[in-house]
Amino acid sequence: MKDHDQFKLRPLSTPRSIRLVVLRRSAENDSIENPLGGHLVEVDVDCPPSYVALSYTWGGEEPCEPLVIHNSGRAKQQLLITPNCAAALRLLRRSLRRKTKKRRSLSVWIDAICIDQASDDERNAQVAMMAEIYQRSKTVVVWLGQDHAPTTWGSLACSKPLALFPRLSYDRGRNDGVKSFAARIALKVCNNDTLHRLRLSPYWTRVWTLQEFAHKNSAVLCRDSRLFVFSSLARLLAVAPKDESVPSQQGMDLHVDLYEWQAMATTRPFRAATNQLRRVLTMQASEPRDKIFALRALSPGVLGKMTVDYRKPVGEVFLDATRLMVEEEHSLRVLYFSNRKKTTAGVAWESMPSWTVDFATTDSEVRGSYKYYYTSLCAASGGAKSHFSFSGDGKRLTLRGVCVGRVGSFVSDIFPTKSQCVEGRCVADHKDMTDKDDESEVKHPFSHDCESPYMDVLGCFMTSVTSTVWAGPKLDAMGRSLYELLWWIIQRPKKYEWSASMSSTSTSCSSSSNKAVRGMSVVSSLVKWDSLHCGCQCRVELRLGRLFYTIDRKAGFGVVGVREGDAVCLLAGMDHPFILRPCKGEAGRYEIVGPTVFAGAMGGEMWPADEDELEYFEIV
Template sequence: MADNRPSRERPHPDVVISQTSDGTRGRSRAESFQRMGSGKQKPSPPGLSRIRSIGRNERYGRLYPTQPPQHISPNRSAEGSQHLSPKRIDLAHARRPSLNFARLPPLTTVASSGEQTANDSQYDYVERSPDESGTTQAQFDTSSWTPITRPSSGAFGDNMYQYHELRKMDFRLVRLFATKMSTIKCQIIHESLISPPKYTAISYAWGDVDDKKEIQVNDITVPVTASLFGALQAVRERGEDKLVWVDALCINQQSRDERNQQVGLMTGIYAQAEEVAIWLGPEENNSNLAIEFLEELRSEQGFPDQISDLISSPNKEQAIRAMVLLFQRDYWNRLWVVQEVYNARVIKVLCGSTKLPWETYKMAADAFRYYKDDLDAYFSGDSSSPSAFDYAQALAYEGPNSLLASDSLKRLGADALLSVMRVCRRKHTSEPRDRVFGILGVLPENVRDEFIVDYSLSIKKIYTDVIDILLHATERLDCICEAIHFPRRTNTANLPSWLPDWSQNSEITALGYSFDFAAGGNSKARHQFLRNRNELEISAVYISSIQQHGVAVGTMCTLADYLMAFLNWRALLLGSVSRENSEIRRMEEAFCRTLSLGQFPKRWKGKPEDWVTTCYHEFASHLHKRLPQLQLDDNLRSYLDAGVKIKPNPRQFFQSNFGSRMMGRCLCITDDGDIGMGTGFMLPNDLVVVPFGCRTPIIIRKEKDNPGRYRFVGDVYVDGYMHGEAIKNWETGKTELHKFVLI
């Protein structure tokens, strides 16, 4: 589902504001910040987003193992499920990094004759004073909120209200008045983040920006999105007023300077909050059943057998279906959610009228991931359903398990920035700069300090800074492989071919961080920027050129797409080898290794002939079932009765070991007869090289009109060159080292 959430860089659709009464834009200068605290047939599941589920195992960086939840025996094996790979980011409960703020650009002071300066009394802020109990209470200057009459826009009415400037380290809070009627009434105040009062930070998805409801802010009627209205209604209390922070009301979205400042403080705002309230939305799609199921799972914590029985119980089919839809709500796909949850000390999750602690959701998500094999078996009874295998994927990896935890990032070290960028790439934001600014709150302080939050900077500069930092921190070239050029997309920011466009929600990611490849051996990247960082010179060992390639598999594909690609690729290979049995057998082994990118379940490790049998059996049997009218050749037909037994879910096995790895790629044969599988953007005569400091070979293309310059095409798996073979050939003098300038 497309993200309708506007960015914090753009004017917010929830509130229409004016900035100062005379129409000028006052600014204050931001100084350096203080560092703070330092078997029955199962019914078909609902149609799910295949984009979210296919190939999840390839989308994550070099990550670390998840410790089994406390209620699960550590002896339980996940053998055969690569989705339980020890490289995934662990969603641990610890989310309390030291409180440091992103660097902010200097603000300029603009003052006209008679205009108050940044430290004068123009703020809608009055110093807090002790009440009778000695507790400091906020005082509200309602006179600072002056209704302004403007011609009606036809959308927001005539009454507008103005924001006053924030002083250094100040932020706004909303005082939600206690529930006395259906109308939501509130008041906006200024507070200091250095010594703030107790408040709740709201984390929510904007939803449909055209679906509006009205609230009263300082006695002025203001339209807000229905999602924000629901969130405010959910956190409002009957007996007392409540202080909350919510971006739509607390940030002046029309002031770029203020957005720069407040986005830089976002880490501190969520880390300082007494509680973060996640608003998932209203009760719908049987979410009440999902909530009840969550509580049942929590009540069985410490009893793994009961949890397994609950998950696989036929009586829970409807509840599990509701869980899938709950875990796929828009909220979980927001980019900003990642740091909001990551920095929270205490989290409550609100859905409709329910309110549960984060740990309840997290424990269930961990259980779904740990018992994914059981879920695969549970849904194997309906393997013909196109979304049946997606069902377990959504439960295991969507919802809470799509976010991050601090434990994993601390272990990643220099790779933290790239790993976070990879994991968050499919999160939604409408502002390309937020691909970087929106994740600063989860990065280590030494990485965060390299970025200045400034929405006036070009997208090209911000994204180039990311690669520049990664190249120097890791001394590896793998980061440029995140420049995905297939399927083709319009490059509106005029980025070089080697520079990843992080704003693209790509369905595939680079190979190097998904598997244990080491094409560049232990070498370090040899690179330098040219022409103001518009060009990148690299050192690499030349392997060969692309002689021919097969059809490319798209990213929005079905089983039939994989099957047709298999037939095309196999025919291409058979036409390139002699008819000798030994030659054909070597080709088949290399072909089947390439289809699975050299990865095998434990059962087939070290057994290449058995893997060929399994591979051909899988494709032949699916072709026979899906396309019975298609005439298979004698060789393929012989594998139909090969006696291969795949349990528990043959469709999931196929998708995990073949489908997800073929997606977005095509088969190729080099001039030297090597077999490979890489980006669908490749063309004949493209060069295949292994750069120093890169885990995989890459494909580059000569620029016809620019001699000595090349375009980056994508990464590629080349059978026989994935574990340092090219570097060894160079070390022994069998090949030479070349320099290539990428543009």
């Protein structure tokens, strides 16, 4: 038999109204056995009483803990909340009993309680105001979870002195005395276990917490019910060692960056739309549309123009967001992310424009040298400004550029992300084409230091080329093109200089077989040099991509989806060349495949001097 009726929210009286949960000091111990209870009050968001806003994660938990609502004039009603939310409320209730700062009550805004989740209309209106709700709060209380929150306020007290130093001292890449001294002292004194558990919190992986966290008075709720203001902790996290193997590391870095950005009180927009999209794509949300709606406040000039509507199909939300990023930023860079796998369920991706970004994709693999944040090294379109237009229905994107080649039959296997090498040596199979009757296979081993079978992929690719193309000017040109491509991939991002004189290549080889071996030896020596000087740049830059040759023998390296017949295009406003796939039976229409690195084009060498030579590409 139930002691209380199931809770039902009354509709809010005005569009600018919000609800607050009022917690009152308990006369009993704040144990799990002591039921949580509070009052719900409706207030105007434009002139609210003092309140705190709780920032936490739902974490996929099922609501199972009761919160008793004691509203006057109505029977007690019960609302079920998640265990993580209940743990935070108990600590906030316990804080009312502290001897040094006793209070009778505390008003809290909590999304799961204060928004009627069953009403799409209210949910749309309240989510649109969430940035205001958090910004108008006295404090944003950050709850990292029972397993990750600091045990006591004192476990983080070591970071307090860091707030005395200017933020500039903590910029990465600087090695001034203040930074070194402050970091050395703070990290030595601070509780390392506390920092480790804090870093592992799933809080940092949630996209909604980005907007909530960007508040000058954000404070971490400790398990002793005390609040630790984040301004000091941000300094410590900025200089603490990074562990990129931890999934939450990128998210935590982005939260810290956001906090520091708003603390500088600058009018410069954060540009969360594109510049931070690489990191935002890895963050999580239980509702796919929230990958866009949660960024509205951080990108007011772009995503802030999106209307919050949970009735709108997910695919349409993503389509509108991609189009807005192009139109409002006057940039095509968001298209770098359109090649991520489309994994969001419930979206008919086959009928969506190929340029639409799946913002909720589970594809989080880091790409190779055609990745977005290498654009500063490229100028394939010669610095030309972007030229684009959308069709009336917003589904067809027309770009201007030039086609510089078609992918031929030589396309490599996919280069792996991580791998091991057998005894540090790779073996390439090759048939000696000098003797047409000799069908025996010759194995050419070559050593390297990178310990990765990506060399096996490269070896098989080279073997397929030398087994098909006769020795002569064409094969020599293909070898030079591949060498130029690999040199750009390895050398361009690095300050160290490599020269062919470092190669162990033998100059006495003359057969087509030995020409292939010679090419492999050059690559092998380049990789060996890379391993010693650049930290295995090859392994990093070739992962999750394919090598290919165009019909006219030019080498390229692009996304996994590249295949024979695709067009290699230079597009105005894009730093990398892009692979486009012609639509069957529809001249001039293409699907976007993804960015590529293309030999002889990365510095604008193939961009026409006369713009009249440019053509139009309609992307569907």
